[in-house]
Amino acid sequence: MALLSNGKTASGYTVEPRMHARKLLPMLDELLAEAGLLPTQIDGVAFARGPGAFTGVRIATAAAQAIALAADIPVMPVSTLAAIAARAMREGGHEKVAVAIDARMNEVYWGAYQQSAEGIQLLGEERVCPAEQVATLDSSWVAAGTGWATYGEQLQAVSGAQLVELTDPFPHALDVLAIGTLMYANGNGVSAEHAAPVYLRNNVAKTEAERGVARAR
Amino acid sequence: MKVLGIETSCDETGLALYDTEQGLLAHVLHSQVATHESYGGVVPEIASRDHIRKWVGLTRECAARADMKIKHIDAVAYTAGPGLAGALFSGAVAGRTLAWTLGIPAIGVHHMEAHLLAPMLEPESPDFPFICLLVSGGHTQLVRVDGLGQYLLLGDTLDDAAGEAFDKTAKMLGLGYPGGPRLAKAAESGDAQKFVFARPMTNRPGLDFSFSGLKTAAITAFNSAHRDSAVINDIAAGFQASVVETLCIKCRRALQQENLRNLVVAGGVASNTRLRAALQQTVDDVDGELFCPRLEFCTDNGAMIALAGALRLQAGESSNTEIVIRPRWPLSEMQPPQRASGASGMR
Secondary structure: OEEEEOOEEEEOOOOOOOOHHHHHHHHHHHHHHHHOOOHHHOOOEEEEOOOOOHHHHHHHHHHHHHHHHHHOOOEEEEOHHHHHHHHHHHHHOOOEEEEEEEOOOOOEEEEEEEEEOOEEEEEEEEEEEOHHHOOOOOOOOEEEOOHHHHHHHHHHHHHOOEOOOOOOOOOOHHHHHHHHHHHHHOOOOEOHHHOOOOOOOOOOOOOHHHHOOOOOO | OEEEEEEOOOOEEEEEEEEOOOEEEEEEEEEOHHHHHOOOOOOHHHHHHHHHHHHHHHHHHHHHHOOOOHHHOOEEEEEEEOOOHHHHHHHHHHHHHHHHHHOOOEEEEEHHHHHHHHHHHOOOOOOOOEEEEEEOOOOEEEEEEEEOOEEEEEEEEOOOOHHHHHHHHHHHOOOOOOHHHHHHHHHHOOOOOOOOOOOOOOOOOOOOEOOHHHHHHHHHHHHHOOOOHHHHHHHHHHHHHHHHHHHHHHHHHHHHHHOOOEEEEEOHHHHOHHHHHHHHHHHHHOOOEEEOOOHHHHOOOHHHHHHHHHHHHHOOOOOOOOOOOOOOOOHHHOOOOOOOOOOOOOO
16 A cells, blocks of 8 residues: 655555455555545545456455545556566666566466656556567566566576566555556546456356357257 | 445345435346356356446446435445355455445445345335245255344255256256246246156255255256257256245245244245245245245345345444455354444444
8 A cells, every 4th residue: 555645655565465355444544544634535546457366456446446436536557567567666776677477377467667758668568478478578678576486487588588686576556656646647547437457367267168068959 | 324235246236225214215236147148157257357347337327326426325335245255355345445435334244134134125024023035046044033133044955055956957957047047937838747856855844955856856857858848848847846845845834833924035036936926825824924025136136235234234333444255154143233342333
């Protein structure tokens, strides 16, 4: 969680698997109390819209939608891959970051982000694919994200990006906030009903036809 | 008190606004049946995705129908369980966060308690105590209801729920999804006397159910018969007749055992017209009264969640800001309303 208020940024961060829903509102309460704000005084809400663990992405989405609906404010959906890249840029001073999140099932969520005058910029498109099918880059790129711990060799062989010491492979709300603030300033917020998760992996079940189930009629 | 109800426990996204003074103000429902049809059943991940996509628009639509603004909602009730975890999270996080933002109380509702109370959405509603037959895709229970949160489980299914048996049998008969309504439709064209199946567990005392054997009997009949649509209709009719009569026998037994007159039937299977008619006959025979919600409030909906939440909120209960869902949540664990301590219920 992170809050920008009167030019000052405050944040809370905890890594506790499966505790998102319990922690969400108490952490927001703390942040707002420190800033002396009520939820209805928030001007915009940015959230990590994925890709990532489906349920986690939905918890963030539902919360952002609800705040936006209740406070009648815009939502800024921020790519998790962009947030991880921005963190590596912020903490490591890098300019080109190749982000890979372990997507299980022998695949990664992939996105290559570089700094530009207009902020952080995506090269090509975000995708979910086997490590062998990521984009070809060069050694001016550095690696970030959990995917590199699992598929480091393959990712490096294909992308050419460099493995560097990074403190943390997870996204931080400060970077979601920074990207979201820029989107807000540029009028790129959306209404609550248009704040949608981006899963990248969209084929999550097989239809009966795909499974070859016969129907009598 | 105007309460927003949010139902997302399975494959229906239901929103409603209920006023403790004026009753139901508006309700809207998005059914995902068409989405899941090609998969032959509910895919939890797809259901969760659909809830997230739909709930905001439905909430706005519901408020518009009630001619009120979101900021004038006094409290939020959301389904906290039982149900599919991912689906529950969608509505619980949405509902609890909406209330938090507005600075109003919220409550996590037990989905089956809401079904059980759904007849109270109607002008003619039963007084406590009564017997409730909860009959859906996940439940077949007979409950003695003495008040809000005072539930005594009298009987339960030992294997498949009645709705589950409908769905599985329909699937094996090749009737597709959703199985319950399709099997019921096929049964209307069939002859229930052609295939007469046993009425499971009615020849011994007790109020428990078992539908797994009946399902197998129907499939065995299907496999050894000439498979044309007339036979399928006849098997469907025989199967449905067995389920309906079995449920009626046990309901009558429960009323007599507890010496009560009022019977409530709720849950998705309560929308089965044959069952409703047969239960009416059953209560008439014992000089009792049957209460069942209108069809749209038998299946999952937001109105019953708003109502159940409103009753508990009125009694001073609320859920704090640590959002908790309970995918498995026995009705027997419910308690009468507990007054929230301090202001933790607000924010």
